[in-house]
Amino acid sequence: MLVTKPTNAALGAVVEGVDLTEGIDSETFEEINLALLKHEVLFFHNQPMKPEVHAQLANMFGEPQYHEAYPHVDGFSQITVLENDKDNPSKIEQWHTDMTFRPCPPLGSILHGAIMPETGGDTMFASMSAAFDGLSEPMKAFLDGLTAIHDFSFGFKESLAEPGGKARLAEMVRDNPPVEHPVIRTHPLSGKKGLFVNSLFTVAIKGLKEKESRVLLDFLFEHAVQDEYVYQFSWQNDSIAIWDNRITQHKPVNDYWPQHRRMQRITIDGDAPF
Ligand SMILES: [Fe+2]
Numbered sequence: 001m002l003v004t005k006p007t008n009a010a011l012g013a014v015v016e017g018v019d020l021t022e023g024i025d026s027e028t029f030e031e032i033n034l035a036l037l038k039h040e041v042l043f044f045h046n047q048p049m050k051p052e053v054h055a056q057l058a059n060m061f062g063e064p065q066y067h068e069a070y071p072h073v074d075g076f077s078q079i080t081v082l083e084n085d086k087d088n089p090s091k092i093e094q095w096h097t098d099m100t101f102r103p104c105p106p107l108g109s110i111l112h113g114a115i116m117p118e119t120g121g122d123t124m125f126a127s128m129s130a131a132f133d134g135l136s137e138p139m140k141a142f143l144d145g146l147t148a149i150h151d152f153s154f155g156f157k158e159s160l161a162e163p164g165g166k167a168r169l170a171e172m173v174r175d176n177p178p179v180e181h182p183v184i185r186t187h188p189l190s191g192k193k194g195l196f197v198n199s200l201f202t203v204a205i206k207g208l209k210e211k212e213s214r215v216l217l218d219f220l221f222e223h224a225v226q227d228e229y230v231y232q233f234s235w236q237n238d239s240i241a242i243w244d245n246r247i248t249q250h251k252p253v254n255d256y257w258p259q260h261r262r263m264q265r266i267t268i269d270g271d272a273p274f
Contacts, residue, residue, distance in 0.1 A: 002031045004039060011127035011248065012231040013039035020047045020057060020240060029060045032242075036108075037190040041125045041231070041243040041250075048238045049112055051076045051264070058110050058266040065106065065267045073264060080265045086258035095126065095225050095251045096200035098267065101152035103179050107270035108245045113235040117259035123241065124225075124232045126249045128194035131224040132184060135195075146183040147206045148197050148217075152176035155201040180206065183220075185273045187247050194247040195224050196273060224249060246270060 004013040013035060018028060036042050049057070051073045058064045064078035073079040084090040099105045111123075132140065153173055159165050160173075183205060185196035197205075199221040205213040232253070233241060243250060 002028065002035070004035045004042075006039065007043070007233070008231045010130040010229045010231065011040040011125060012043065012233070013041075014043045014045070018044070020044060021049050021053060023053050023056050024060075026060070029057075033061070036242060036244055037187070040127055040129070040248050041233075041241060043233055044240040044242075045236055046238055047112075047240045049240065051079055054079060054110065054112055054264065054266060058268055061110075061268045062107055063269040065269060078266050080267070082263040082265060083261070084257060085260040090252070090254050090257045090261070092254045093252050094200050095124075095221070095249045096155070096198045097128075097196070097249050098245050100150045100181060100196070100198060100201045101155060101176050101179060104270050104272050105181075106245045107268045108243050109265055109267045111241045111243075112264040113237065113239045113241075114264050115260055115262040116235045116237050116239070117256035117261050119259070120253060120256035121259070121261050122232050122234050122253045122255075124230055124251045124253060125243060126225045126230045126251075128185075128196065128224060128229075128247050128249060129187075129192040130229040131195045132193050134223070134229065140184070143195075143220075144184045144193075146208075147180045148183050148202050149178050149180055149204045149206060150201040151178040151203045152201070153178075154203045178203070181273045185246065187244075188271055188274075190247075192247060195220060197221070198224075198249055225251075246273070 002018050003016045006013045055076055055078060066077045067080050068077050071081045073081060156169060160169055181196055183197055185194050197220050205216060
């Protein structure tokens with residue numbers, strides 16, 4: 001029997017009473033998916049999930065993304081390996097929703113904490129439905145119907161500025177021209193409304209003057225990740241996090257280097273926001 005224990009008021013639940021390691025049936029998947037729609041991010045502990053089981057679970061949510069060019073688990077190009085140790089420092093990352101520079105940003109990700117540091121290395125998640133709900137009615141009405149521009153080149157400006165960065169990322173830049181998304185997104189399954197701008201990729205709000213857009217975005221970025229909308233998850237070895245990228249933001253806490261941390265991630269394709 002699957003039990004969900006909410007982690008805090010805005011979002012998140014720890015799921016107990018389910019063993020993911022042997023694969024799950026469609027009934028259990030439905031329960032997990034319903035819990036995800038409600039809580040927006042789910043956590044599981046003690047799940048030493050093998051790559052093939054990780055892949056099967058992802059397939060139940062949708063089509064996984066394949067990243068041949070990134071480090072991945074042998075034989076599983078959909079399982080990206082995110083690994084940091086003393087020779088490979090972790091980078092500071094800011095709050096974001098994954099890949100909103102795409103016309104169809106991911107539905108979500110399933111992240112397996114394979115090797116976790118003794119201390120630190122948490123991940124913060126913020127509820128964009130709570131952030132929307134926390135706005136005044138006139139502000140909600142003003143934002144609803146507005147469109148924002150999201151840009152890969154803006155999000156990766158530091159990587160592009162590195163030596164050889166332009167050449168390395170030339171194909172990504174070419175394949176990812178700026179895209180437009182609604183500022184307020186409706187979740188396709190739950191119907192919840194969520195704030196859908198993030199400081200990593202959102203560069204402007206269409207139709208506003210530059211200064212208006214800047215001030216409004218800066219307000220929204222700060223508003224979106226205030227304490228009452230955020231939960232900070234502490235990983236153990238073999239914890240799993242599943243987040244709904246359609247209605248959350250996240251930020252890894254970069255406080256564990258030079259300790260070793262290895263995460264294995266599958267990202268699932270999503271729909272065009274509306
Ligand atoms: Fe991310």
